[in-house]
Amino acid sequence: MPERIVLRGMTWNHSRGLDPMLATSARYAEMHPGVEIVWEKRSLQAFADRPIGEMASDYDLMVIDHPHVGEVADSGHLLALDTVGREAEMAALAAGSVGLSHPSYEFDGHQWALAIDAATPVACYRPDLMDAAPESFDSVLELAAKGQVACALIPINTLMTFFGLARNQGMAVAETPDRLMARDEAEEVLDLLLSLSSKLDPRCLTLDPIGVYEWMGRTLDAPAYSPFGYGYTNYSREGYCRFPLVFADAPGSGQNGPQGTVLGGTGIAVSSQCQHRDVAVDYAFWIAGAECQSGLFFDAGGQPGHAAAWEDPRCNAACRDFFVNTRKTLETAWLRPRYDGYMGFQDRGGDILHACLRGEAAPAETLDRLDAAYRESRA
Secondary structure, X not given: OOOXXXXXXXXXXXXXXXXHHHHHHHHHHHHOOOEEEEEEEEOHHHHHHOOHHHHHHHOOEEEEOHHHHHHHOOOXXXXXXXHOOOHHHHHHHXXXXXXXXXXXXXXXXXXXXXXXXXXXXXXXXXXXXXXXXXXXXXXXXXXXXXXXXXOOOOHHHHHHHHHHHHHHOXXXXXXXXXXXXXXXXXXXXXXXXXXXXXXXXXXXXXXXXXXXXXXXXXXXXXXXXXXXXXXXXXHHOOOOOOOOOEEEOOOEOOOOOOOOOEOOOEEEEEEOOOOOHHHHXXXXXXXXXXXXXXXXXXXXXXXXXXXXXXXXXXXXXXXXXXXXXXXXXXXXXXXXXXXXXXXXXXHHHHHHHHHHHOOOOOHHHHHHHHHHHHHHHHO
Protein backbone atom coordinates (compact mmCIF):
# COMPACT_ATOMS: atom_id res chain seq x y z
CA MET A 1 0.00 0.00 0.00
CA PRO A 2 1.45 3.44 -0.97
CA GLU A 3 2.88 5.54 1.83
CA ARG A 4 0.55 8.28 3.04
CA ILE A 5 2.40 11.58 3.28
CA VAL A 6 1.12 14.40 5.50
CA LEU A 7 2.83 17.77 5.47
CA ARG A 8 2.09 20.56 7.95
CA GLY A 9 2.13 24.20 6.90
CA MET A 10 1.86 27.56 8.67
CA THR A 11 0.45 30.72 7.13
CA TRP A 12 -1.24 33.92 8.27
CA ASN A 13 -4.88 34.35 9.17
CA HIS A 14 -6.51 36.32 6.38
CA SER A 15 -8.39 35.11 3.34
CA ARG A 16 -5.45 36.27 1.22
CA GLY A 17 -3.01 34.26 3.32
CA LEU A 18 -5.03 31.10 4.03
CA ASP A 19 -7.55 30.48 1.25
CA PRO A 20 -5.07 30.03 -1.62
CA MET A 21 -3.03 27.62 0.48
CA LEU A 22 -6.09 25.51 1.21
CA ALA A 23 -7.20 25.55 -2.42
CA THR A 24 -3.79 24.70 -3.86
CA SER A 25 -3.20 21.97 -1.29
CA ALA A 26 -6.53 20.36 -2.16
CA ARG A 27 -5.67 20.45 -5.86
CA TYR A 28 -2.18 19.11 -5.22
CA ALA A 29 -3.66 16.20 -3.25
CA GLU A 30 -5.94 15.42 -6.20
CA MET A 31 -2.94 15.35 -8.51
CA HIS A 32 -0.83 13.34 -6.04
CA PRO A 33 -2.94 10.67 -4.31
CA GLY A 34 -1.63 9.84 -0.87
CA VAL A 35 -0.35 13.37 -0.17
CA GLU A 36 -2.10 15.69 2.27
CA ILE A 37 -0.99 19.20 3.21
CA VAL A 38 -2.62 20.56 6.36
CA TRP A 39 -2.41 24.32 6.94
CA GLU A 40 -2.59 26.13 10.25
CA LYS A 41 -2.94 29.87 10.71
CA ARG A 42 -1.80 32.55 13.11
CA SER A 43 -2.74 36.22 13.42
CA LEU A 44 -0.74 38.57 11.22
CA GLN A 45 1.24 39.89 14.20
CA ALA A 46 1.87 36.47 15.72
CA PHE A 47 2.87 35.23 12.28
CA ALA A 48 5.44 38.03 11.98
CA ASP A 49 6.74 37.67 15.54
CA ARG A 50 7.33 33.92 15.83
CA PRO A 51 10.96 32.98 15.12
CA ILE A 52 11.51 30.91 11.99
CA GLY A 53 13.54 28.42 14.02
CA GLU A 54 10.54 27.58 16.17
CA MET A 55 8.27 27.13 13.18
CA ALA A 56 10.80 25.00 11.30
CA SER A 57 10.72 22.39 14.04
CA ASP A 58 6.92 22.13 13.89
CA TYR A 59 6.08 22.67 10.22
CA ASP A 60 7.26 21.36 6.87
CA LEU A 61 6.12 24.40 4.87
CA MET A 62 6.06 28.00 6.05
CA VAL A 63 4.83 31.21 4.49
CA ILE A 64 7.42 33.79 5.57
CA ASP A 65 8.37 37.47 5.23
CA HIS A 66 11.65 38.20 3.45
CA PRO A 67 13.29 40.28 6.26
CA HIS A 68 13.56 37.05 8.26
CA VAL A 69 16.04 35.48 5.85
CA GLY A 70 19.03 37.24 7.40
CA GLU A 71 18.28 35.50 10.68
CA VAL A 72 17.96 32.04 9.20
CA ALA A 73 20.59 31.97 6.47
CA ASP A 74 23.25 30.54 8.77
CA SER A 75 20.92 28.70 11.13
CA GLY A 76 20.22 25.62 9.05
CA HIS A 77 16.47 25.87 9.73
CA LEU A 78 15.40 26.26 6.09
CA LEU A 79 16.20 24.26 2.98
CA ALA A 80 18.17 26.25 0.40
CA LEU A 81 15.88 25.93 -2.61
CA ASP A 82 18.64 26.63 -5.12
CA THR A 83 20.26 23.32 -4.15
CA VAL A 84 17.40 20.96 -5.03
CA GLY A 85 18.11 20.48 -8.74
CA ARG A 86 15.41 22.73 -10.19
CA GLU A 87 17.61 25.27 -11.91
CA ALA A 88 15.35 25.83 -14.93
CA GLU A 89 12.28 26.39 -12.77
CA MET A 90 14.23 28.73 -10.50
CA ALA A 91 15.39 30.76 -13.49
CA ALA A 92 11.80 31.02 -14.71
CA LEU A 93 10.65 32.28 -11.32
CA ALA A 94 13.44 34.86 -11.27
CA ALA A 95 12.42 36.05 -14.73
CA GLY A 96 8.79 36.29 -13.62
CA SER A 97 9.48 38.30 -10.47
CA VAL A 98 7.40 41.41 -9.89
CA GLY A 99 9.90 43.97 -8.70
CA LEU A 100 12.31 42.51 -6.15
CA SER A 101 9.85 39.91 -4.87
CA HIS A 102 11.90 36.88 -5.93
CA PRO A 103 15.39 38.16 -5.03
CA SER A 104 14.12 39.37 -1.65
CA TYR A 105 14.37 35.75 -0.45
CA GLU A 106 17.95 35.34 -1.64
CA PHE A 107 20.59 35.89 1.02
CA ASP A 108 24.23 34.83 1.39
CA GLY A 109 24.15 33.19 -2.01
CA HIS A 110 21.10 30.97 -1.48
CA GLN A 111 17.36 31.14 -2.16
CA TRP A 112 15.49 30.51 1.11
CA ALA A 113 11.91 30.88 -0.16
CA LEU A 114 9.93 31.34 -3.37
CA ALA A 115 7.81 34.45 -3.79
CA ILE A 116 4.11 33.56 -3.90
CA ASP A 117 2.65 36.95 -2.88
CA ALA A 118 3.71 40.47 -3.82
CA ALA A 119 2.82 43.66 -1.98
CA THR A 120 4.03 47.14 -1.15
CA PRO A 121 2.27 50.22 0.25
CA VAL A 122 -0.01 51.61 -2.43
CA ALA A 123 -2.93 54.01 -2.51
CA CYS A 124 -6.63 53.19 -2.70
CA TYR A 125 -9.86 55.14 -2.96
CA ARG A 126 -13.61 54.78 -2.94
CA PRO A 127 -14.80 55.33 -6.53
CA ASP A 128 -18.22 56.38 -5.25
CA LEU A 129 -16.58 59.24 -3.33
CA MET A 130 -13.78 60.40 -5.64
CA ASP A 131 -12.79 59.97 -9.27
CA ALA A 132 -9.03 59.39 -9.06
CA ALA A 133 -6.16 59.11 -6.61
CA PRO A 134 -3.90 62.14 -6.06
CA GLU A 135 -0.35 61.71 -7.31
CA SER A 136 1.49 64.09 -4.97
CA PHE A 137 1.98 64.06 -1.22
CA ASP A 138 1.01 67.74 -1.04
CA SER A 139 -2.38 66.87 -2.54
CA VAL A 140 -2.75 64.11 0.05
CA LEU A 141 -2.21 66.62 2.85
CA GLU A 142 -4.88 68.87 1.35
CA LEU A 143 -7.34 65.96 1.27
CA ALA A 144 -6.40 64.99 4.81
CA ALA A 145 -7.17 68.51 6.02
CA LYS A 146 -10.71 67.96 4.70
CA GLY A 147 -11.12 64.70 6.63
CA GLN A 148 -11.03 62.52 3.53
CA VAL A 149 -7.92 60.45 4.28
CA ALA A 150 -7.19 57.34 6.33
CA CYS A 151 -3.81 55.67 6.78
CA ALA A 152 -2.64 52.56 8.63
CA LEU A 153 -0.41 53.79 11.45
CA ILE A 154 0.06 51.02 13.97
CA PRO A 155 3.77 50.88 14.89
CA ILE A 156 5.00 48.63 12.08
CA ASN A 157 3.12 50.62 9.44
CA THR A 158 4.31 53.90 10.93
CA LEU A 159 7.89 52.74 10.44
CA MET A 160 7.22 51.51 6.91
CA THR A 161 5.63 54.86 5.99
CA PHE A 162 8.59 56.71 7.51
CA PHE A 163 10.99 54.60 5.43
CA GLY A 164 8.86 55.00 2.31
CA LEU A 165 8.77 58.80 2.58
CA ALA A 166 12.55 58.81 2.94
CA ARG A 167 13.28 56.45 0.06
CA ASN A 168 10.84 58.29 -2.20
CA GLN A 169 13.19 61.26 -1.94
CA GLY A 170 16.28 59.12 -2.50
CA MET A 171 17.50 59.42 1.08
CA ALA A 172 19.96 56.80 2.33
CA VAL A 173 18.40 54.49 4.93
CA ALA A 174 20.34 51.87 6.92
CA GLU A 175 23.22 51.82 4.47
CA THR A 176 25.94 51.93 7.12
CA PRO A 177 26.02 50.41 10.62
CA ASP A 178 26.83 53.71 12.36
CA ARG A 179 23.59 55.58 11.63
CA LEU A 180 20.10 54.93 10.32
CA MET A 181 19.82 58.21 8.39
CA ALA A 182 21.40 61.63 8.12
CA ARG A 183 19.89 63.68 10.94
CA ASP A 184 18.58 66.54 8.80
CA GLU A 185 16.89 64.11 6.42
CA ALA A 186 15.34 62.12 9.26
CA GLU A 187 13.96 65.37 10.71
CA GLU A 188 12.43 66.28 7.36
CA VAL A 189 10.74 62.90 7.00
CA LEU A 190 9.42 62.89 10.56
CA ASP A 191 7.96 66.36 9.97
CA LEU A 192 6.11 65.02 6.92
CA LEU A 193 4.80 62.04 8.87
CA LEU A 194 3.65 64.23 11.77
CA SER A 195 1.99 66.62 9.35
CA LEU A 196 -0.01 63.75 7.86
CA SER A 197 -0.92 62.00 11.11
CA SER A 198 -2.08 65.25 12.75
CA LYS A 199 -4.77 65.57 10.08
CA LEU A 200 -6.12 62.02 10.42
CA ASP A 201 -8.78 60.47 12.60
CA PRO A 202 -6.93 59.23 15.74
CA ARG A 203 -8.24 55.72 15.12
CA CYS A 204 -5.66 55.46 12.31
CA LEU A 205 -3.02 54.99 15.01
CA THR A 206 -4.77 51.72 15.94
CA LEU A 207 -5.28 50.34 12.42
CA ASP A 208 -3.25 48.12 10.12
CA PRO A 209 -4.00 48.14 6.36
CA ILE A 210 -6.72 45.52 6.79
CA GLY A 211 -8.39 47.72 9.40
CA VAL A 212 -8.30 50.72 7.06
CA TYR A 213 -9.74 48.72 4.16
CA GLU A 214 -12.44 47.24 6.36
CA TRP A 215 -13.38 50.77 7.44
CA MET A 216 -13.37 52.16 3.91
CA GLY A 217 -14.90 49.11 2.26
CA ARG A 218 -17.72 48.35 4.67
CA THR A 219 -18.76 51.70 6.17
CA LEU A 220 -20.92 54.26 4.40
CA ASP A 221 -19.44 57.27 6.19
CA ALA A 222 -15.74 56.55 5.74
CA PRO A 223 -12.67 58.35 4.34
CA ALA A 224 -12.46 58.36 0.57
CA TYR A 225 -8.74 57.75 0.23
CA SER A 226 -5.68 56.05 1.74
CA PRO A 227 -2.19 57.02 0.49
CA PHE A 228 -0.06 54.20 1.92
CA GLY A 229 -1.11 50.70 2.83
CA TYR A 230 0.05 47.25 1.78
CA GLY A 231 -2.35 46.42 -1.05
CA TYR A 232 -5.05 43.75 -0.84
CA THR A 233 -6.76 42.72 -4.06
CA ASN A 234 -9.53 41.16 -1.95
CA TYR A 235 -11.02 44.60 -1.26
CA SER A 236 -11.24 45.39 -4.95
CA ARG A 237 -13.02 42.16 -5.90
CA GLU A 238 -16.75 42.08 -6.47
CA GLY A 239 -18.73 40.89 -3.47
CA TYR A 240 -15.89 40.99 -0.95
CA CYS A 241 -17.00 44.20 0.74
CA ARG A 242 -19.91 46.61 0.47
CA PHE A 243 -17.90 49.35 -1.23
CA PRO A 244 -15.19 47.83 -3.46
CA LEU A 245 -11.98 49.85 -3.47
CA VAL A 246 -9.87 50.91 -6.42
CA PHE A 247 -6.13 50.67 -5.84
CA ALA A 248 -3.60 53.03 -7.42
CA ASP A 249 0.06 53.92 -7.34
CA ALA A 250 1.25 55.55 -4.12
CA PRO A 251 1.76 59.32 -4.15
CA GLY A 252 5.23 60.80 -4.33
CA SER A 253 6.96 63.91 -3.10
CA GLY A 254 7.09 66.59 -5.78
CA GLN A 255 7.66 64.89 -9.13
CA ASN A 256 9.23 61.75 -7.67
CA GLY A 257 6.34 59.44 -8.47
CA PRO A 258 5.58 56.34 -6.38
CA GLN A 259 9.16 55.08 -5.92
CA GLY A 260 10.53 53.95 -2.57
CA THR A 261 7.65 52.25 -0.78
CA VAL A 262 8.79 49.30 1.34
CA LEU A 263 8.49 45.91 -0.33
CA GLY A 264 6.33 43.36 1.46
CA GLY A 265 4.71 40.15 0.23
CA THR A 266 5.38 36.59 1.31
CA GLY A 267 7.31 33.54 0.17
CA ILE A 268 7.00 29.82 0.75
CA ALA A 269 9.87 28.08 2.54
CA VAL A 270 10.63 24.43 3.30
CA SER A 271 11.93 23.32 6.68
CA SER A 272 15.27 21.55 6.63
CA GLN A 273 13.71 19.08 9.08
CA CYS A 274 10.98 18.06 6.63
CA GLN A 275 10.90 14.27 6.21
CA HIS A 276 9.41 14.50 2.71
CA ARG A 277 11.49 17.24 1.15
CA ASP A 278 10.86 16.21 -2.45
CA VAL A 279 7.10 16.55 -2.01
CA ALA A 280 7.32 19.85 -0.12
CA VAL A 281 9.70 21.30 -2.72
CA ASP A 282 7.51 20.13 -5.59
CA TYR A 283 4.44 21.80 -4.06
CA ALA A 284 6.38 25.02 -3.39
CA PHE A 285 7.65 25.32 -6.97
CA TRP A 286 4.21 24.49 -8.34
CA ILE A 287 2.30 27.19 -6.44
CA ALA A 288 5.02 29.77 -7.19
CA GLY A 289 4.86 29.04 -10.93
CA ALA A 290 3.14 31.13 -13.57
CA GLU A 291 0.23 28.75 -14.28
CA CYS A 292 -0.87 28.29 -10.68
CA GLN A 293 -0.25 31.92 -9.74
CA SER A 294 -2.41 33.33 -12.54
CA GLY A 295 -5.01 30.58 -12.14
CA LEU A 296 -6.00 28.74 -8.99
CA PHE A 297 -3.87 30.82 -6.59
CA PHE A 298 -5.44 34.10 -7.69
CA ASP A 299 -8.94 32.64 -8.03
CA ALA A 300 -8.77 31.42 -4.43
CA GLY A 301 -8.12 34.94 -3.14
CA GLY A 302 -4.35 35.07 -3.34
CA GLN A 303 -2.28 38.07 -4.38
CA PRO A 304 0.29 36.56 -6.72
CA GLY A 305 3.98 37.35 -6.78
CA HIS A 306 4.42 36.26 -10.40
CA ALA A 307 4.27 38.69 -13.31
CA ALA A 308 2.09 36.27 -15.27
CA ALA A 309 -0.80 37.13 -12.97
CA TRP A 310 -0.02 40.84 -12.84
CA GLU A 311 -0.17 41.00 -16.64
CA ASP A 312 -3.19 38.73 -17.05
CA PRO A 313 -6.29 40.59 -18.35
CA ARG A 314 -8.59 38.13 -16.58
CA CYS A 315 -6.93 38.67 -13.21
CA ASN A 316 -6.99 42.44 -13.66
CA ALA A 317 -10.65 42.43 -14.68
CA ALA A 318 -11.52 40.56 -11.48
CA CYS A 319 -9.94 43.18 -9.19
CA ARG A 320 -10.58 46.52 -10.87
CA ASP A 321 -7.13 46.56 -12.51
CA PHE A 322 -5.31 46.33 -9.19
CA PHE A 323 -2.18 44.91 -10.83
CA VAL A 324 -2.04 47.35 -13.75
CA ASN A 325 -2.78 50.30 -11.47
CA THR A 326 -0.10 49.54 -8.86
CA ARG A 327 2.65 47.88 -10.91
CA LYS A 328 4.89 50.95 -11.02
CA THR A 329 4.85 51.24 -7.24
CA LEU A 330 5.75 47.58 -6.84
CA GLU A 331 8.50 47.69 -9.44
CA THR A 332 10.16 50.67 -7.73
CA ALA A 333 9.69 49.43 -4.14
CA TRP A 334 12.62 49.45 -1.72
CA LEU A 335 14.05 46.25 -0.29
CA ARG A 336 14.42 46.84 3.44
CA PRO A 337 17.44 45.54 5.39
CA ARG A 338 17.64 41.81 6.09
CA TYR A 339 20.69 41.56 8.34
CA ASP A 340 20.55 39.37 11.42
CA GLY A 341 19.13 41.73 14.02
CA TYR A 342 16.95 43.83 11.73
CA MET A 343 13.67 42.30 12.89
CA GLY A 344 14.37 43.38 16.47
CA PHE A 345 15.05 46.91 15.29
CA GLN A 346 11.86 46.91 13.22
CA ASP A 347 9.81 46.10 16.32
CA ARG A 348 11.52 48.74 18.45
CA GLY A 349 11.62 51.38 15.71
CA GLY A 350 7.90 51.20 15.09
CA ASP A 351 7.15 51.68 18.78
CA ILE A 352 9.53 54.65 19.02
CA LEU A 353 7.95 56.48 16.09
CA HIS A 354 4.44 55.60 17.21
CA ALA A 355 5.02 57.24 20.59
CA CYS A 356 5.95 60.46 18.77
CA LEU A 357 2.78 60.37 16.68
CA ARG A 358 0.78 59.91 19.88
CA GLY A 359 2.38 63.05 21.29
CA GLU A 360 4.27 61.16 23.99
CA ALA A 361 7.79 61.95 22.75
CA ALA A 362 9.40 64.98 21.13
CA PRO A 363 10.79 64.65 17.59
CA ALA A 364 14.40 65.18 18.67
CA GLU A 365 14.15 62.55 21.40
CA THR A 366 12.41 60.21 18.97
CA LEU A 367 15.17 60.41 16.38
CA ASP A 368 17.85 59.95 19.05
CA ARG A 369 16.15 56.77 20.27
CA LEU A 370 15.51 55.51 16.75
CA ASP A 371 19.15 55.91 15.76
CA ALA A 372 20.36 54.30 18.98
CA ALA A 373 18.06 51.30 18.46
CA TYR A 374 19.39 50.89 14.94
CA ARG A 375 23.05 51.00 16.01
CA GLU A 376 22.37 48.44 18.74
CA SER A 377 20.74 46.12 16.20
CA ARG A 378 23.89 46.26 14.05
CA ALA A 379 26.28 45.62 16.92
